[in-house]
Structure formats: structure tokens, C-alpha cells
Amino acid sequence: MSSDLPPTSSSAPATGLNPAERLLNLVIALVNTNAAMTKQQVRTAVAGYSDAPSDEAFERMFERDKDMLRALGIPVVTVGTGGHTDELGYRIDQDAYALPPIDLTPAELGVLSLAAQFWQDKTLQTDITRAMVKLRAAGAGDPSADALAGLAPSVRAVGDAYGPLMEAIEARRVVTFSYRAAYNGAVTVRHVEPWRIAARDGGWYLMCFDRDRQAPRVFRMTRIESRVRVTGPAGAFEVPDFETDAMLGKTHGEMRHAVVAVRPERASALRARAKAVPDGERTSYDAQLTATAGALAGDPAGWDILQVPYRSLTGMASEAAGYGAALVVLEPEAVREETIRRLRAAAALGDPPGTPGPAGPASAGSTTRTAPTEASHG
Amino acid sequence: MAERADDRLLRLLGIVAYLDGAGPVSVADLAGRFGTTPAQIQKDVDALWVSGTPGYWPDDLIDFDAASIDRGVVHLTEARGMTRPLRLGTREAVALVAALRAMKATDAVQADPARSAVVESALGKLTDATGEAASAVDVRLAPGGDRQVVAAISSALTNRHRLRIRYVTSSDVVSEREVDPVRLHTQDEFAYLAAWCYRAEAPRTFRVDRILEAVETDVPVQAHPGEAGAEIDFAALFAGGSSPLATIRFAPRARWFAEEVPVESVRNLPDGDFEVTLRVTNPGWLRSSLVRLAPLVRSVSPGALADDVAGSASEALALYGAGEVGEGGRDAATSPDHH
Incomplete structure (x- = not known):
């Protein structure tokens, strides 16, 4: 793996060639060879390899160098040498590694450089930096940042699971990890076929086929509690065609409207997307407010009656409850009930005289429920 | 190194x-x-x-x-034949394509035809060069907020003009301010405008979905002290410093709260519940969050905070004619809550 390669400054062989220079000579040799070079030819002829102290050391060095070249997008191909022996030959096919002509304007290159700041993970930043070196080597001009002046898009760090997951998705290999389920907090070991990772609303999700459950599943990556290990052979599965949002269950519900009464000057963030109910249509709402709140509400004319669009019932009720006594839900009944349920639970948290204290965790909790996905999210 | x-x-x-x-x-x-x-x-x-x-x-x-x-x-x-530039590796292509696709979908880019065109053409050339675009990573950033607000910010950044905004804080307080926009940070959860605020006479960060109104003026932005670099350290922004601590015990389904809100520590309990300790930098926000999440909240300490939350909820219940504390709907969580 490229990650455990030594830096260029570490123990260079006796000739004084450091690893980068040895690799450079290997690439030049394998690009220019007529047919292919055998391992023995590499060892004796390519600068930097002759000093390997043993056969084993040479084998290790050569295998590691091939891995590193592959990671950089320079595949070393193996061919039969056509002689009497079974010995394999190696060469690099320039057509296989060459970048097709790509003519980027300074503005387009500026957009690409912005991508380097998009990622917070070191490993992804390295990927972008390498891509930029390749594009600059292909002749791209100086990037211009003007096109997206002042914009700074970024996504939160994916974490260490990114490397092994990308490796597994690319090679179609199975991964295992231990995972803390959100519906009961239990940690179990999972075996999954990874399909895609996605970021939505501040969370990273792994979409995959769960071999233990024999069904497609979504895992929230922050709840992966172990290293992700890549196991089993390559090509172990196919990745189906699917929509990220559909699998996450984020396809939005139908747009509906709630009617709420709001104190003047309050709940401004909600007002920003609301519409006032015209005076002519207020009568029944005013009556409803007076009927439930009584004297506490005072003159209904002192409240604003607003129509608020929403898609998620629980989301609307949660928002309404958060405004406390600044807002009263008038309709629909389902939102009103859900809001009251939250307020009741909140009212029971304190210990004012005459009300029962909060129920103990053991008694009130633990109704066993199963979640449709492993990562419960809204 | x-x-x-x-x-x-x-x-x-x-x-x-x-x-x-x-x-x-x-x-x-x-x-x-x-x-x-x-x-x-x-x-x-x-x-x-x-x-x-x-x-x-x-x-x-x-x-x-x-x-x-x-x-x-x-x-x-x-050149000894080494004349061909290297193609992009799969990982490099994935990192670039996923970032560009996410940028293309942001309101700030969508609001401006010239910007959309540049991102679109860069993405097109990139996918031509890298072959089948990798779909292994799919990122969508936060919606920026009101379309007119985003368009005004975007245009003011391009033209380097001062903005006049009406802003509501998480504690539901509205103010009008003049600001010199520095940068629009679109993140996966929220978009933030980093700006010099003339009212505070200091750099400030505004959550874009709480900007109720934004008007681009024709006053050019000025240089301000302490603005250089203006890179926002979001962790510092939310760090509570010496604010008092609160400890909240949640049912497992509220786990996203611990994942999305900056907390001091999270302790997993044997029965699957978990306990979060955080700094109370914004009491209004915390009170409101706890009411919203109440069915999944097992306990709150210190007691004064719990009483504050309960008191505000009781006051609201009275308006619904539902003042009695019945058998609270605790943990009957019908569906996971989010935001």
C-alpha cells in the first residue's frame, strides 16, 4: 500500500539513489523497453535495484514499487517473455496511462482548485493535489479564482473509513466493521457489500448490501466503531443502479400547510417562509385560539395568524414546539397533537411541585422497536 | 515532513x-x-x-x-520518451467529480448563470477525460436559504459591495445590520456568510437560512482590521470556553444530536442510552432544542436547566388548554426526528 512507503529521504541504497529516483528510472526503463524486462533484468540493469542485499529484499522492493506505480495511475503490465522459461516480463504501456487531451480554461482550473478545500480529509486533499499536478503537467494554465469569488463550499470530514471503503467499492470486495445501532445502542459486527458513500444534511452514510441481514441497508458512518477491513476476493458482487435519496428515504413528502398563531415579532425564521392568513378568513382561527387558550391568549387580534408550508409532520411539530409559548398550532390536528406530545414530554423533565418527576430510564424506556434502516435519520 | x-x-x-x-x-x-x-x-x-x-x-x-x-x-x-502526461487515477477522479457535482448543485452557483456555466464545463471536460464518472461518492450540500437572499449575497461577493441584511438569531431576536461580505461557506448542513459587521464592528458569521432579507448596496466593501485570511474556525465558533456545563441523557434514537452538535463528551451507557455533556453558550437555543427533542430526553442536569425547559413547555401547554402533565409521550418515538 502506498501509505506505508518510506519518504524519499529515508535509507537510500548504496548508490545514493532515493526511492523516487529509483522509481523514475524504473518507469523510463519499462516505457522504453522493446518487449518487456524480466525481474532479473530489472535487478541488474535498472539504477537503484542492484544494491538490494538479497533476493527477498529485491522482491519486496519491486512489488512495493509496482503497487505504488499502480496507485499513481501507471500500471505495470505482465507479459510472457516467449522464451523457454515461464519467466514473466514487465512493461509499461504509455497509451494505458496517458491523460487524454483536456483543455481547461483558467476559470475551470480555478473551480477544480476550489475542490482541494472542499474536502477536510487529508487523504482526499492528497488525491486532489495529485490530480492538480497531473493537470498542470498537461499544460493547464494558471487557475483563476474569479469565477467563484467568495464561495467556499466544503463537506465535513468522512473519516478513516474512506480509504478502505473506496478500495472495496472499486474492487467490489466485502468489508466488515462493528457498528452501533441507533435504535437500541447495541454494537455488532457487520459484513456488507459496499455500494456508495453519500453526504446529506451533515451526515455521511454508507449504502450497501448487508450480508447478515440479506437486504440493502444504510449505515451512518459516525456509528462505525472499528476499523473497516476489506476482506474476500475482488469482483464479489455487482453494484446496482439506485438513487441515493430514494435509498436514504429522503424523497420529500408532499408539501402541506399548517396554520399557526404567532406572537408579534416572534418566530421570525418561520415567518420568512410563511404567509399571513387574510383578515377576512381569520374569524374561525381567532375563535379556536380563544377556545383553547382562554384568557391566557388575550385578544386574538394581538396574534398573527400564519399559513406555514411543511413536508414532514414531525419536523413541523418539532419546530413549533421549539418556539414554546410564542406560537400555537391551530391546524391540522395531527401537527397540533404531535406538538403537544413534545411539550408534555418537556414539561415532565423538570421537577416543579405537584408533578411527577422524570420517569427513570429503565421504566420509561425500552420498548423494543426495529428500524427500517440501521441509520435512523429524518 | x-x-x-x-x-x-x-x-x-x-x-x-x-x-x-x-x-x-x-x-x-x-x-x-x-x-x-x-x-x-x-x-x-x-x-x-x-x-x-x-x-x-x-x-x-x-x-x-x-x-x-x-x-x-x-x-x-x-525526454527519453516520457512525454505523455499521466491520466487521473480513479480516486483522484472521484474526489474531483464528487466535489464539482456538489458545488454545481449549491444555490450560490445555481443563482448565477455565469458560475453555473463554468462549473458545468469543468465537470464536462473532467468526465470526458476520466471516462465513466465514478458514482462511488455522492455529496449534497445544504440549501443556502431564501433564493433572493442567496442571489444578493452571491452578487455582492462578486461585485465587492456592502450588504444590508435583516437577521434572526437562534434565540429568535431580529436585527438589521450592514455588513461587508467576505466569503460564503456552504457546508453540508448549513451555509454561513462570513462578513465584517458594522453593527458589531467586528467579523461575524451569519447562518444564511436565518438571513430574512438581504439587499446589495452600491457601497464598495472596505478593508477591515483582523479580517486577513478570514478563514473561519467553525470549531472555535461553537466552542463554549468557560460557559457552564450541562449533562443530558438521551434515548438511543437521539444519537444524531451528539453527532451534529459540538459536545464536550459522549458516554455510552450499557442499556443503549447515552449521555452528552456540553457547554451552554446559548441558553435559548438549548432550551428550544430540548423541548423539540423532549420525547427522547431521559434526564437533564443541572436541575435549574431542566426546570427552565419544563417551565417553558408548561407555559406553552397552557395555551393549548393542555396544561395537565398527563402520561407524557416519552420514548414512544413514532419516527426519528431530525432538525
């Missing part, structure tokens, strides 16, 4: 491929192009000069014009 062998190899090959097409280039320009120092470019040229095909006789080596080097110009005279 010493440079990694693979990164240096990439540059060595890049220098040869670039010079083959570009002709003589100054050491300084090469350093700029490959993001390194002139001294490092000199070392790279020295290494290239002695590299080549086995045999390593003078005709086997990569070669440069010696007289030019003395003038600080790198002039490649023999």
Missing part, C-alpha cells in the same frame, strides 16, 4: 511531460506551476539529468541545455 516518494515521482514525470510541450521555462515558473520551491526544482532537474534507460550512457539520459540552466531557465533537450 519529508516528501513522499510517490509525490516526488509524480512531479518529476510531470516536469518532463510539461517541458516537452512548453519549451524553455524559468525555474521560478516551474516552481509556481508545481507548487514547490525553486531550490526543489533545481534538485529535481539534477535528479532527472542522471536518469534514463539502462546502460545510462550519455545518450540514454534525460538531458537539458546546460547554458540555459545557468541563466535560471530549464530547457529540456531529451
Whole structure:
């Protein structure tokens, strides 16, 4: 793996060639060879390899160098040498590694450089930096940042699971990890076929086929509690065609409207997307407010009656409850009930005289429920 | 830290491929192009000069014009066939394509046809060059907020104009401010406007979905002290410093709260519940959050905070004519809550 390669400054062989220079000579040799070079030819002829102290050391060095070249997008191909022996030959096919002509304007290159700041993970930043070196080597001009002046898009760090997951998705290999389920907090070991990772609303999700459950599943990556290990052979599965949002269950519900009464000057963030109910249509709402709140509400004319669009019932009720006594839900009944349920639970948290204290965790909790996905999210 | 062998190899090959097409280039320009120092470019040229095909006789080596080097110009005279730039690896393509797709979908880019066109064409050329675009990573950033607000911010940033905004804080307090916009940070959860605020006479960050109204003025932005770099440290923004601590015990389904809100610590309990400790920097926000999440909240301490939450909820319940605390709906969570 490229990650455990030594830096260029570490123990260079006796000739004084450091690893980068040895690799450079290997690439030049394998690009220019007529047919292919055998391992023995590499060892004796390519600068930097002759000093390997043993056969084993040479084998290790050569295998590691091939891995590193592959990671950089320079595949070393193996061919039969056509002689009497079974010995394999190696060469690099320039057509296989060459970048097709790509003519980027300074503005387009500026957009690409912005991508380097998009990622917070070191490993992804390295990927972008390498891509930029390749594009600059292909002749791209100086990037211009003007096109997206002042914009700074970024996504939160994916974490260490990114490397092994990308490796597994690319090679179609199975991964295992231990995972803390959100519906009961239990940690179990999972075996999954990874399909895609996605970021939505501040969370990273792994979409995959769960071999233990024999069904497609979504895992929230922050709840992966172990290293992700890549196991089993390559090509172990196919990745189906699917929509990220559909699998996450984020396809939005139908747009509906709630009617709420709001104190003047309050709940401004909600007002920003609301519409006032015209005076002519207020009568029944005013009556409803007076009927439930009584004297506490005072003159209904002192409240604003607003129509608020929403898609998620629980989301609307949660928002309404958060405004406390600044807002009263008038309709629909389902939102009103859900809001009251939250307020009741909140009212029971304190210990004012005459009300029962909060129920103990053991008694009130633990109704066993199963979640449709492993990562419960809204 | 010493440079990694693979990164240096990439540059060595890049220098040869670039010079083959570009002709003589100054050491300084090469350093700029490959993001390194002139001294490092000199070392790279020295290494290239002695590299080549086995045999390593003078005709086997990569070669440069010696007289030019003395003038600080790198002039490649023999490339030993290393003229083709490297294609992008799968991981590199994935990282670029996923970032560009996410940028393309942001309101700030969508609001401006010129910007959309640039991102679109960069994405097109990139996918042409990398072949089948990898769908292994799919990122969607937060919606920016009101379309007119985002358009005004976006335009003010381009034209470097002062903005007049009406803003509501998480504690539901509205204010009008004039600000010099510095940068629009679109993140995965929220978008933030970093700006110099004339009301606070200090740099401030505003959550874009709480900007109720934004008007671009024709006053040019000015330079302000302490704004240089203006990189926002979001962790610092939310760090509570010496604010008092609160401890909240949640049912497992509220786990996203611990994942999305900056907390001091999270303790997993044997029965699957978990306990979060956080700094109370914004009591209004915390009270409101706890009411919203109440069915999943097991307990709150200190007691004064719990009473505060309960008191505000009781006051609201009275308006619903539901003042009695019945059998609270605790933990009957019908569906996971989010935001």
C-alpha cells in the first residue's frame, strides 16, 4: 500500500539513489523497453535495484514499487517473455496511462482548485493535489479564482473509513466493521457489500448490501466503531443502479400547510417562509385560539395568524414546539397533537411541585422497536 | 515532513511531460506551476539529468541545455520518451467529480448563470477525460436559504459591495445590520456568510437560512482590521470556553444530536442510552432544542436547566388548554426526528 512507503529521504541504497529516483528510472526503463524486462533484468540493469542485499529484499522492493506505480495511475503490465522459461516480463504501456487531451480554461482550473478545500480529509486533499499536478503537467494554465469569488463550499470530514471503503467499492470486495445501532445502542459486527458513500444534511452514510441481514441497508458512518477491513476476493458482487435519496428515504413528502398563531415579532425564521392568513378568513382561527387558550391568549387580534408550508409532520411539530409559548398550532390536528406530545414530554423533565418527576430510564424506556434502516435519520 | 516518494515521482514525470510541450521555462515558473520551491526544482532537474534507460550512457539520459540552466531557465533537450502526461487515477477522479457535482448543485452557483456555466464545463471536460464518472461518492450540500437572499449575497461577493441584511438569531431576536461580505461557506448542513459587521464592528458569521432579507448596496466593501485570511474556525465558533456545563441523557434514537452538535463528551451507557455533556453558550437555543427533542430526553442536569425547559413547555401547554402533565409521550418515538 502506498501509505506505508518510506519518504524519499529515508535509507537510500548504496548508490545514493532515493526511492523516487529509483522509481523514475524504473518507469523510463519499462516505457522504453522493446518487449518487456524480466525481474532479473530489472535487478541488474535498472539504477537503484542492484544494491538490494538479497533476493527477498529485491522482491519486496519491486512489488512495493509496482503497487505504488499502480496507485499513481501507471500500471505495470505482465507479459510472457516467449522464451523457454515461464519467466514473466514487465512493461509499461504509455497509451494505458496517458491523460487524454483536456483543455481547461483558467476559470475551470480555478473551480477544480476550489475542490482541494472542499474536502477536510487529508487523504482526499492528497488525491486532489495529485490530480492538480497531473493537470498542470498537461499544460493547464494558471487557475483563476474569479469565477467563484467568495464561495467556499466544503463537506465535513468522512473519516478513516474512506480509504478502505473506496478500495472495496472499486474492487467490489466485502468489508466488515462493528457498528452501533441507533435504535437500541447495541454494537455488532457487520459484513456488507459496499455500494456508495453519500453526504446529506451533515451526515455521511454508507449504502450497501448487508450480508447478515440479506437486504440493502444504510449505515451512518459516525456509528462505525472499528476499523473497516476489506476482506474476500475482488469482483464479489455487482453494484446496482439506485438513487441515493430514494435509498436514504429522503424523497420529500408532499408539501402541506399548517396554520399557526404567532406572537408579534416572534418566530421570525418561520415567518420568512410563511404567509399571513387574510383578515377576512381569520374569524374561525381567532375563535379556536380563544377556545383553547382562554384568557391566557388575550385578544386574538394581538396574534398573527400564519399559513406555514411543511413536508414532514414531525419536523413541523418539532419546530413549533421549539418556539414554546410564542406560537400555537391551530391546524391540522395531527401537527397540533404531535406538538403537544413534545411539550408534555418537556414539561415532565423538570421537577416543579405537584408533578411527577422524570420517569427513570429503565421504566420509561425500552420498548423494543426495529428500524427500517440501521441509520435512523429524518 | 519529508516528501513522499510517490509525490516526488509524480512531479518529476510531470516536469518532463510539461517541458516537452512548453519549451524553455524559468525555474521560478516551474516552481509556481508545481507548487514547490525553486531550490526543489533545481534538485529535481539534477535528479532527472542522471536518469534514463539502462546502460545510462550519455545518450540514454534525460538531458537539458546546460547554458540555459545557468541563466535560471530549464530547457529540456531529451525526454527519453516520457512525454505523455499521466491520466487521473480513479480516486483522484472521484474526489474531483464528487466535489464539482456538489458545488454545481449549491444555490450560490445555481443563482448565477455565469458560475453555473463554468462549473458545468469543468465537470464536462473532467468526465470526458476520466471516462465513466465514478458514482462511488455522492455529496449534497445544504440549501443556502431564501433564493433572493442567496442571489444578493452571491452578487455582492462578486461585485465587492456592502450588504444590508435583516437577521434572526437562534434565540429568535431580529436585527438589521450592514455588513461587508467576505466569503460564503456552504457546508453540508448549513451555509454561513462570513462578513465584517458594522453593527458589531467586528467579523461575524451569519447562518444564511436565518438571513430574512438581504439587499446589495452600491457601497464598495472596505478593508477591515483582523479580517486577513478570514478563514473561519467553525470549531472555535461553537466552542463554549468557560460557559457552564450541562449533562443530558438521551434515548438511543437521539444519537444524531451528539453527532451534529459540538459536545464536550459522549458516554455510552450499557442499556443503549447515552449521555452528552456540553457547554451552554446559548441558553435559548438549548432550551428550544430540548423541548423539540423532549420525547427522547431521559434526564437533564443541572436541575435549574431542566426546570427552565419544563417551565417553558408548561407555559406553552397552557395555551393549548393542555396544561395537565398527563402520561407524557416519552420514548414512544413514532419516527426519528431530525432538525
